[in-house]
Ligand SMILES: Nc1ncnc2c1ncn2[C@@H]1O[C@H](COP(=O)(O)OP(=O)(O)OP(=O)(O)O)[C@@H](O)[C@H]1O
């Protein structure tokens with residue numbers, strides 16, 4: 001449906017989109033994820049014919065989007081990241097205003113707009129000034145407006161930003177319904193878990209590059225299936241260095257000797273603690289499937305690339321080594337941390 005090939009966009013010397021390649025099939029809900037400045041808005045605007053590309057090809061249903069921006073605007077509905085100001089326009093007038101831009105008659109717009117406002121749950125706001133709508137309502141009105149000319153492709157730039165959980169949920173429902181109607185949808189966000197729930201596929205972009213794209217499961221697998229295992233060790237706390245109790249400290253010279261003794265004791269504890277740490281670190285690193293071992297304040301986090309059976313073996317092994325395990329659990333495979341890992345680790349500048 002949408003094919004992007006070697007798309008590059010420079011703003012002056014600044015490279016905002018770098019040789020991007022992407023295919024999106026008809027009926028897909030594609031989530032475009034990336035941190036601020038990744039190039040999401042730039043790419044989306046080019047796809048919608050609102051911004052010129054520096055080089056590359058974009059086709060929508062075989063139509064060259066870079067050369068036929070008027071045709072493309074009929075095929076595409078765009079929901080920008082900012083709503084804009086519309087003094088003195090009521091909701092229905094706002095829909096009529098956008099419909100007229102596509103050459104639609106008032107009657108046609110009214111009929112279609114009725115259905116669209118119902119779809120986005122704004123039927124009771126037809127005669128309200130748009131500037132008085134809440135943010136969530138404005139976002140949904142934007143979606144309705146972008147659908148007025150019945151486009152095949154809907155491009156939404158962060159439709160969920162600034163929405164409360166209820167409004168996010170409602171937006172998600174609207175988009176799922178549109179997906180069920182067979183529309184192809186591209187939606188951008190900073191929040192990967194949110195998109196993963198409603199998207200059929202996602203692309204992760206950072207610094208102008210598409211780092212990875214595909215179905216969420218595929219991306220999770222590609223990332224090596226690395227998981228994190230949290231381990232607590234009972235006697236680590238016994239040897240853990242403790243803070244001296246400041247309330248007992250005085251300026252008295254008599255107590256100086258005691259202080260010295262306490263400091264020595266502290267030092268001893270610290271040494272034992274770091275020796276234990278080193279020992280445990282070495283033992284853990286020797287275990288199969290363990291790629292990294294990190295000590296935090298009160299637990300050990302082990303990066304692990306084995307399956308369930310392998311993690312059971314790990315637990316058995318470390319108990320067998322005489323380590324006093326008090327807790328052992330696998331962190332739930334978390335999309336947010338995957339996203340952070342990918343965008344952080346993927347940067348090459
Ligand atoms: N008109 C412009 N002139 C110069 N640089 C621009 C312009 N528009 C965007 N950029 C730069 O291009 C890069 C990509 O911007 P873009 O808006 O596409 O990012 P984004 O992924 O949408 O970010 P955000 O998540 O913050 O919306 C940024 O570094 C931005 O500063």
Ligand SMILES: [Mg+2]
Pocket residue numbers: 040041042081157
């Ligand atoms: Mg943006």
